Amino acid sequence: MDYAPPGTPLAVLHADHEVLLVEKPPGLLSVPGKGAHLADCLLVRVQAAFPDALLVHRLDRDTSGVMVFALTPHAQRHLGLQFEKRQVKKTYVARVAGEISDDEGTVDLPLAVDWPNRPLQKVDCEAGRAAVTDWTVVRRADGETRVRLFPKTGRSHQLRVHMREIGHPILGDSFYAEGTARAHPRLMLHSEALRFRHPDGGRWMSFFSRTPF
Numbered sequence: 001m002d003y004a005p006p007g008t009p010l011a012v013l014h015a016d017h018e019v020l021l022v023e024k025p026p027g028l029l030s031v032p033g034k035g036a037h038l039a040d041c042l043l044v045r046v047q048a049a050f051p052d053a054l055l056v057h058r059l060d061r062d063t064s065g066v067m068v069f070a071l072t073p074h075a076q077r078h079l080g081l082q083f084e085k086r087q088v089k090k091t092y093v094a095r096v097a098g099e100i101s102d103d104e105g106t107v108d109l110p111l112a113v114d115w116p117n118r119p120l121q122k123v124d125c126e127a128g129r130a131a132v133t134d135w136t137v138v139r140r141a142d143g144e145t146r147v148r149l150f151p152k153t154g155r156s157h158q159l160r161v162h163m164r165e166i167g168h169p170i171l172g173d174s175f176y177a178e179g180t181a182r183a184h185p186r187l188m189l190h191s192e193a194l195r196f197r198h199p200d201g202g203r204w205m206s207f208f209s210r211t212p213f
Helices: 041-050 073-084 156-163
Strands: 011-015 019-024 064-070 089-097 106-107 111-113 122-124 133-143 146-151 187-198 206-208
Touching: 011 064, 019 041, 064 073, 064 206, 073 187, 089 156, 106 122, 122 156, 133 156, 146 156
Parallel strands: 064 187
Antiparallel strands: 011 019, 019 064, 089 146, 089 187, 106 133, 111 122, 133 146, 187 206
């Protein structure tokens, strides 16, 4: 893939003795890819400023928004279990093609790797892993809809495939959108908020990132 990572400075939302919250810019890998040309990523940039930072989760290269990193092995284990047990509350904002008629809904479609076309994913009701996304409409205008997405699972490309499957692909999606819906300067998908229990004491904490589109 053509990879031209942005030169955006590291944007820290919060840092304490256990966790680090940053804003990931669109177009930047979360972790290094294969090959020197894919070495630049958010993890490397974070570790340049916070050498003890440890990976907890990922966002797609073209998705922007809130990411959490652990600053101790304890925090990494604690946060990792919260993601695994689906206790982390994740909120995304997206602009999708077409005006969705309903005000809210749920997509419950299992996903699997589309091996001949990887890294693409596909709906696979026999061999796929469970994937569930709740959504609510924020507004409709000019042939598109702004939605909030609440993934209950964390499958690769889950939000992108689920919105495509209900007939409203995310604008700017080079994998799953077609025609004019694809022709946008970026993927219109943003991780707006994360809510989780702090590894030290277990209190709930919420962090937000303003949607840039």
